[in-house]
Amino acid sequence: MAVFVFSLAVYLASLPRTVSFEDSAEFVTAAATLGVPHPSGFPLYVLLARLFVWLPFGTIPWRVAFFSAVCAAAAAALVFVLARRLAASWGVVQTPLVRLAMFAVAAMLAVSEIWWSQAIYAKVYALHVLLLLAACWALLRFSADVSRDRWLAAAVFLFGLACSNHLFLSLAFAPFFAGAPLAADRRLLRPSRRWLLFAAALAAGWLPYLYLPLRAAMNPPYAFGRIVDWRDLAAYVLRSRYGDFDPGAWKTAGLSFALLGQLLLYLGPLPVFLAAVGAVGLYRRKDPAARAGLILCLGGIFSAPLALLLRPVPWTEYSAYAARVYGLAGYAFTAVLAAAGFAWLLRDRLNSRGRLVRPAAAVLLLLLPLAVLVSDWPKTAPYRSGFVEDYGRKLLASLPPDAVLLVNDFAFNQDTELFTLAYLQTVEKLRADVTIVQDVGISCFRTPDLPAGYASQTLDQRRRLLLTAALDQPDLADRPLFATFPPEYVMKGLTADSNGLVFRLLPEGAPAALALPAVELPALPDGAMLRRQPALGSLVSRVLYNYAASQVEEQGSRAGTAALIEAVELDLGPMSADYRAFLAHRSAVAPAPPR
Numbered sequence: 001m002a003v004f005v006f007s008l009a010v011y012l013a014s015l016p017r018t019v020s021f022e023d024s025a026e027f028v029t030a031a032a033t034l035g036v037p038h039p040s041g042f043p044l045y046v047l048l049a050r051l052f053v054w055l056p057f058g059t060i061p062w063r064v065a066f067f068s069a070v071c072a073a074a075a076a077a078l079v080f081v082l083a084r085r086l087a088a089s090w091g092v093v094q095t096p097l098v099r100l101a102m103f104a105v106a107a108m109l110a111v112s113e114i115w116w117s118q119a120i121y122a123k124v125y126a127l128h129v130l131l132l133l134a135a136c137w138a139l140l141r142f143s144a145d146v147s148r149d150r151w152l153a154a155a156v157f158l159f160g161l162a163c164s165n166h167l168f169l170s171l172a173f174a175p176f177f178a179g180a181p182l183a184a185d186r187r188l189l190r191p192s193r194r195w196l197l198f199a200a201a202l203a204a205g206w207l208p209y210l211y212l213p214l215r216a217a218m219n220p221p222y223a224f225g226r227i228v229d230w231r232d233l234a235a236y237v238l239r240s241r242y243g244d245f246d247p248g249a250w251k252t253a254g255l256s257f258a259l260l261g262q263l264l265l266y267l268g269p270l271p272v273f274l275a276a277v278g279a280v281g282l283y284r285r286k287d288p289a290a291r292a293g294l295i296l297c298l299g300g301i302f303s304a305p306l307a308l309l310l311r312p313v314p315w316t317e318y319s320a321y322a323a324r325v326y327g328l329a330g331y332a333f334t335a336v337l338a339a340a341g342f343a344w345l346l347r348d349r350l351n352s353r354g355r356l357v358r359p360a361a362a363v364l365l366l367l368l369p370l371a372v373l374v375s376d377w378p379k380t381a382p383y384r385s386g387f388v389e390d391y392g393r394k395l396l397a398s399l400p401p402d403a404v405l406l407v408n409d410f411a412f413n414q415d416t417e418l419f420t421l422a423y424l425q426t427v428e429k430l431r432a433d434v435t436i437v438q439d440v441g442i443s444c445f446r447t448p449d450l451p452a453g454y455a456s457q458t459l460d461q462r463r464r465l466l467l468t469a470a471l472d473q474p475d476l477a478d479r480p481l482f483a484t485f486p487p488e489y490v491m492k493g494l495t496a497d498s499n500g501l502v503f504r505l506l507p508e509g510a511p512a513a514l515a516l517p518a519v520e521l522p523a524l525p526d527g528a529m530l531r532r533q534p535a536l537g538s539l540v541s542r543v544l545y546n547y548a549a550s551q552v553e554e555q556g557s558r559a560g561t562a563a564l565i566e567a568v569e570l571d572l573g574p575m576s577a578d579y580r581a582f583l584a585h586r587s588a589v590a591p592a593p594p595r
Contacts, residue, residue: 004077007110011069011119014380018389019061020121021535025419027122028064032427035222036215039239043208044165045124064122071126072119076110078133079332083339085140089290090344098343100365105339107369113379114266115331121383124166125328131162132329136296139180143292149194152181153201160205172307176299180292221426223443254315256305259327263334271338278341300333321534382533390522392420395501396431398519404435404476406483408463412535413542437470459577464490481505489584500550530570541570545582552586
């Protein structure tokens with residue numbers, strides 16, 4: 001309980017009141033509207049987060065983030081509970097000082113950067129780890145008494161629920177989850193009526209997936225893609241559109257090694273060393289619970305890196321950042337081993353020391369999580385930033401009545417922009433007169449007919465095709481047309497003027513009288529914060545490029561240099577699409593003077 005209260009208090013002090021970057025705004029929108037988020041649909045998360053939307057206090061984004069906080073705090077508490085059970089399998093006498101050592105490890109995990117980040121905004125990973133830890137706790141109860149089938153059935157049911165929350169990561173853990181009870185009782189391999197019980201428990205855990213076709217048939221305010229028949233459902237759940245599975249992808253093993261390396265980066269060398277001690281201690285024990293616990297902990301640590309071997313994603317700074325949250329279960333199970341190993345190292349060794357040793361040791365143990373808290377508090381600042389919602393509100397406010405807005409971007413920016421705009425239009429009911437045109441199939445936006453093979457094109461080609469498709473829509477032709485990117489570098493015959501946030505698409509040579517009025521830009525977050533958080537920094541970089549473009553229009557080619565330099569510093573890669581788009585726009589509206 002102490003771990004839960006400590007963790008939740010920290011999270012409550014740092015919960016954001018607005019939507020954040022990446023796909024957090026989508027999960028807020030899906031929970032608020034009972035919608036269908038991107039594949040694999042995450043139905044359990046949507047249904048449980050919906051319960052928190054009904055809370056009578058706080059903004060809707062705060063309520064959904066509070067759900068993550070409760071899950072993360074409960075998961076940290078389960079780390080402590082599992083560590084105590086594993087330490088008991090060694091026969092460790094759990095004195096108050098030993099329990100305080102295990103508390104310190106669990107509390108350090110709770111305030112470590114990645115864990116803390118997933119506890120304070122709307123994402124599925126805190127719930128995923130909570131369900132896995134709960135399933136492992138039930139398995140350990142079974143391992144201690146293999147005659148009690150209800151604990152194994154409970155474990156299988158909880159694992160099924162984990163699958164209905166995050167299928168990809170749960171299936172990666174499945175071989176270890178199946179191996180742990182077999183290590184305790186090999187008789188489970190024999191066919192018996194028990195198999196029917198366990199199959200029923202697993203099927204019950206998968207029942208939330210029925211939500212997807214049932215809700216999709218009701219045309220909810222928000223849905224990512226379409227689910228019409230069982231083929232659509234299977235493709236949705238298995239994430240076929242992302243091409244996630246490739247048996248030959250082991251050649252891109254760098255991402256897996258990066259995920260393991262992040263254990264040292266985000267947890268620190270002390271917990272990793274203690275985890276190694278715990279793993280060796282469990283290996284040397286012949287107790288069934290110890291063997292099962294070791295298999296589960298190793299599975300939690302290595303399942304995500306092994307799963308990434310089957311994904312055709314090579315290591316890049318971008319992909320390593322995106323995959324960092326896949327290792328959240330690894331951090332939890334490393335902490336379980338570390339806490340158990342710490343308890344084994346201490347045992348009764350301090351009880352025979354002088355009277356001052358135990359109080360001094362207790363103070364030092366309490367200082368460990370406090371030191372991590374102070375160190376990592378600034379690192380969670382991006383998740384509390386209100387920039388993303390402020391940007392979305394100002395972008396919509398800058399558009400004239402009945403405008404059409406084209407949004408086509410890459411990865412982080414596309415998710416952040418589209419999901420934020422979906423939240424503002426469907427939940428906040430802001431600017432329903434604006435038609436947003438995009439290419440990912442979000443139901444509350446317009447998706448024009450696009451040619452076959454569109455998804456395999458480069459970003460520049462997709463923007464050109466999206467522009468062409470939008471211009472071919474008869475009901476959009478006479479409305480003011482805008483884009484979040486300048487069109488000159490992807491389509492001839494168009495020019496644009498910018499207000500610093502969006503570009504109005506005009507026939508080439510349109511009179512300057514059509515220039516947009518200036519708008520107030522959103523307050524930019526601290527630069528050091530942005531360099532620590534690529535997803536937020538990438539969007540701010542794009543805003544700065546667009547602001548520099550508006551300065552060029554007003555004052556000439558030298559204007560906006562400071563904004564351009566800052567944008568380049570935050571850009572994820574050299575010669576990015578945003579940078580090339582800015583150069584094309586500057587060339588179109590303010591050609592360099594002859595030498």
